[in-house]
Amino acid sequence: MAEAHSAVAFTFQVRADGMALHVDNDAVAAIVLSIIRSWRLTFSSVVNTIRSNLFPATYVSLFVTVFCLMGFTLAEFSAAQTTRAFIRSHLHFLPPAVDVFVTGFFLWLIFAILVKTILKLLLMYTGFMYDPPKRPSWTTTIWFFMLKALAVNEPHLNAYQSVLPRLPLPSLKDTLARHMKSMEPLLSPEEYREMKEMSDEFERGLGPQLQRYLWVKRWWSSNYVTDWWEQYVYLYGRSPLMINCNYYGLDIISYPIRATQAARAANVTLGLLNFRSRIKHEKLKPLMIENCRAVCSSQYWRLFNTTRIPGVACDTLRHLHDSTHIAVYHRGRWFSLRTYYKGVKLPPRDLEAMFDHILTSDAAPCEGEERMAAFTAWRRDLWAEARENHFLKHPVNRKSLDIIETAAFVLILDDVDAYFDEKDNEPGDHYVRQALFGKGYNKWFDKSMTVTVFKNGRICVNAEHSWGDAPVTCQTFEFTMYMDVRQYGYDREGHTCGATSGAKMTPIKLQWEFSRECVNDIEVAYKDAQLLIDDTDIRLLKFSEFGKGLMKKVKCSPDGFIQLALQLAYYRDTGKFNLTYEASMTRLFCEGRTETVRACTTQTCDFVYAMERKEDRKVCQDLLKKACDNHQMLYRDAMAGKGVDRHLFCLYVVAKYLKKEHESQFLQKVLAEPWRLSTSQTPQSQMGLVDFDKEPEFASPGGGFGPVAEDGYGVAYVICGDHLLWFHISSKFSSHNTDSDRFREQIKRALRDMKGLYD
Numbered sequence: 001m002a003e004a005h006s007a008v009a010f011t012f013q014v015r016a017d018g019m020a021l022h023v024d025n026d027a028v029a030a031i032v033l034s035i036i037r038s039w040r041l042t043f044s045s046v047v048n049t050i051r052s053n054l055f056p057a058t059y060v061s062l063f064v065t066v067f068c069l070m071g072f073t074l075a076e077f078s079a080a081q082t083t084r085a086f087i088r089s090h091l092h093f094l095p096p097a098v099d100v101f102v103t104g105f106f107l108w109l110i111f112a113i114l115v116k117t118i119l120k121l122l123l124m125y126t127g128f129m130y131d132p133p134k135r136p137s138w139t140t141t142i143w144f145f146m147l148k149a150l151a152v153n154e155p156h157l158n159a160y161q162s163v164l165p166r167l168p169l170p171s172l173k174d175t176l177a178r179h180m181k182s183m184e185p186l187l188s189p190e191e192y193r194e195m196k197e198m199s200d201e202f203e204r205g206l207g208p209q210l211q212r213y214l215w216v217k218r219w220w221s222s223n224y225v226t227d228w229w230e231q232y233v234y235l236y237g238r239s240p241l242m243i244n245c246n247y248y249g250l251d252i253i254s255y256p257i258r259a260t261q262a263a264r265a266a267n268v269t270l271g272l273l274n275f276r277s278r279i280k281h282e283k284l285k286p287l288m289i290e291n292c293r294a295v296c297s298s299q300y301w302r303l304f305n306t307t308r309i310p311g312v313a314c315d316t317l318r319h320l321h322d323s324t325h326i327a328v329y330h331r332g333r334w335f336s337l338r339t340y341y342k343g344v345k346l347p348p349r350d351l352e353a354m355f356d357h358i359l360t361s362d363a364a365p366c367e368g369e370e371r372m373a374a375f376t377a378w379r380r381d382l383w384a385e386a387r388e389n390h391f392l393k394h395p396v397n398r399k400s401l402d403i404i405e406t407a408a409f410v411l412i413l414d415d416v417d418a419y420f421d422e423k424d425n426e427p428g429d430h431y432v433r434q435a436l437f438g439k440g441y442n443k444w445f446d447k448s449m450t451v452t453v454f455k456n457g458r459i460c461v462n463a464e465h466s467w468g469d470a471p472v473t474c475q476t477f478e479f480t481m482y483m484d485v486r487q488y489g490y491d492r493e494g495h496t497c498g499a500t501s502g503a504k505m506t507p508i509k510l511q512w513e514f515s516r517e518c519v520n521d522i523e524v525a526y527k528d529a530q531l532l533i534d535d536t537d538i539r540l541l542k543f544s545e546f547g548k549g550l551m552k553k554v555k556c557s558p559d560g561f562i563q564l565a566l567q568l569a570y571y572r573d574t575g576k577f578n579l580t581y582e583a584s585m586t587r588l589f590c591e592g593r594t595e596t597v598r599a600c601t602t603q604t605c606d607f608v609y610a611m612e613r614k615e616d617r618k619v620c621q622d623l624l625k626k627a628c629d630n631h632q633m634l635y636r637d638a639m640a641g642k643g644v645d646r647h648l649f650c651l652y653v654v655a656k657y658l659k660k661e662h663e664s665q666f667l668q669k670v671l672a673e674p675w676r677l678s679t680s681q682t683p684q685s686q687m688g689l690v691d692f693d694k695e696p697e698f699a700s701p702g703g704g705f706g707p708v709a710e711d712g713y714g715v716a717y718v719i720c721g722d723h724l725l726w727f728h729i730s731s732k733f734s735s736h737n738t739d740s741d742r743f744r745e746q747i748k749r750a751l752r753d754m755k756g757l758y759d
Contacts, residue, residue, distance in 0.1 A: 556625060581708070
């Protein structure tokens, strides 16, 4: 980065005897290398774009086609000669040697378009998800072999992007029917009748008009939901990002990490940069379902070098093509740390030395600098005004802020320890509190990713949500932690391994010049953040009495089994059922993100009632299996684009554009319904780097998020192999109806009772 050099590249002096020009060779070299790196990335991007648009055809197949045509022509095959004569009759000005290549190119292009069309049609099929495990239908079997025949052995990251189907738009009638079915167990007969009347009125009146507009958007956009979802659900939100929007992830806390704080920061930084390189150069393979069906890869591109910029009315996402530095925070001071030298990533030893420099630096924070990041935990409109007044109008502050916002990611060197204790809940609860909100000022909540390295070497990540979803962040750290432990490693003293590059670089302390008004605003933002923090009750639960093994043994969907346990726990905790949100992915489709599974159903309620009435074990087992099967069907429908909530959300957005939102009481009522139980499963392994049943200590507890409703719970869970489950439970202290510690105990009790059905 140019900011890393204390001297400019060129300086000159005008003297009586002429002008003296001074050239800083190091600065010039850095500028030249930066230009070369930019050109290389641009060239690589162009090449990968061409590859993606040609997929599944390849450059190799083009040359094979041309050479085969040349051979057939020389062998005087009539078909080859006829085709070549046809091309020459239309392009008679081409030399004889060239028309063979042109003929081959056109044949290859026709074949490529045909194969691509077939692949697009194959990828529209979602029936494979509905087949029983290990018993695929004949249709699925034929589909599988055709897909395998057209697949590429080593596809690049964006290979399938141009052939992924668009998210299907359900019929209005089907969506309304699914919605009413989901409300049956939650409404009284009178309430249900009123809702049914509003639904029918919407279906007869405004609904079809909105649906027609949505069909137009569906045909003219790559995904009819995603852009509106990002804009209206995330970027238009004015609430603080901390707790309300951002989510977190934890370290592999059962694995013994014997590293210094600086060494762990160095290895994690290098792992993240290597993952970013795989994305940029498309060396990362796209994720596959059943090892053959690719999912959308669009979210990876904003994982790094991305910052959410506050606006008075609406935020924006600022993404850079590249960044060669990270921003580091330690004890109230912000630093810029270069991660590349002469166009090459720095090795762990060099990075460790720079982190050590920060840890031992005696530089004092500027006035207001220590808690400055509390602005990113403030209301978005207030932060936008403060950013404009205190940063953008001041050259020194603007430059330092730009260094943070253009960093690849932010890394925090914290001055506290974090760990988990099997016998004591408090350390684990403290760990998740530090991960979700920390001190309210020691995370840059606007950044796509803020990594915290604690004093004892443990880490966590806090991620902004608008750019993408948790599975991408989980995959990033699955790779990073594997590389950290298995590839890079540490020596006996806990330092990084390998040699240094010989580069003599030090981090640069950022400078700030805050006015008294700005310092006062920082304190107000900090106090507001503390109010949010003090009202957030978040807990961590490790449950090791059983895991996926038991659920598979009794032939139940693991996700459905856990959702039933949550419903049983919630009913026991509150004495009633409520609308329940479970996130499901729609990445089978181009630019897909998430859909809602409405997990509280008639079947789950029947099971809970039977458990509470202590009915016969066989009755409870049958109801459990029925509820799990129904839940699995709802989850598959959501993945296949047959959900309820994203469709209704988009219909409401259309109504807003047409200024007709007040004409539908139905849409207003549906979208105002609170999700008092919001749940999400965090994927444990997406790259298959480790077998968690053989190496359970390598499993991460995953991560969690804040409560969605003021009087509700937020629950994230991870299924770690056959014998381990993790839960992250959040709620608000200000609610008299919730208590995260109490709900943690109810989850344990529910799981034990469900296991007892099969003892």
